[in-house]
Amino acid sequence: MNPDERALLAELRSMWETVDPPPADLADHILFLLDLGDVEVMTASRQLSAAGARSAESTSTITFASGQLTVMVTVSRSGAHRHRLDGWIAPGVALRIDLRESDEVREGSSDADGRFVFTDVPSGFFQLVIHPTDDPAVRLxxxxVAPVTEI
Incomplete structure (x- = not known):
């Protein structure tokens, strides 16, 4: 590559960094995703709703789906930059669930009806991982893995 080609590439790079820079957290987001290995990623849909007509509080309902099950999670504020995740798995079954946060993994489980809760979740990225089971109701x-979601 000659000096003119290097200068042209540097100019193109500078233009793209100015016009369409990568997100500041792109590298962290990619590393967060690559940490899991062989998994099935669920699809997600998100609906936001206010907790009350005159309330500053808000909740967010997110539904994750796969061929085997559906997970609905309601995210509500519990303090400054803190949240509570209330979840339900359908069909209802007791399963081991991990909550992956930016710097930690919390183990939890759903009850026989598929209900689970994670409290004191900090703002930032999170991801749910539902582990394989031999339960005949839901054989994984x-x-x-739920897509990485930001709260």
Whole structure:
């Protein structure tokens, strides 16, 4: 590559960094995703709703789905930059669930009706991982992983 080509590439790079820079957290987001290995990623849909007509509080309902099950999570504020995740798995079944946060993994489980709760969740990225089970109601052969979600 000659000096003129290097200068042209540097100019193009500078233009793209100015016009369409990568998100500041892109590298962290990619590393967060790559940490899991062989998994099935669920699809997600999100609906926001206010907790009350005159309230500053808000909740967010997120539904994650796969071929085997559906997970609905309601995210509500519990303090400054803190949240509570109330979740339900359908069909209702007791499963081991991990909550992956930016710097920690919390183990939890759903009850026989599929209900689970994670409290004191900090703002930032999170991801749910539902582990394989031999339960005849929902037989999972590999972990189901919700897409990385930001709260």
């Amino acid at each position: 052969t590999r972990p189901l």
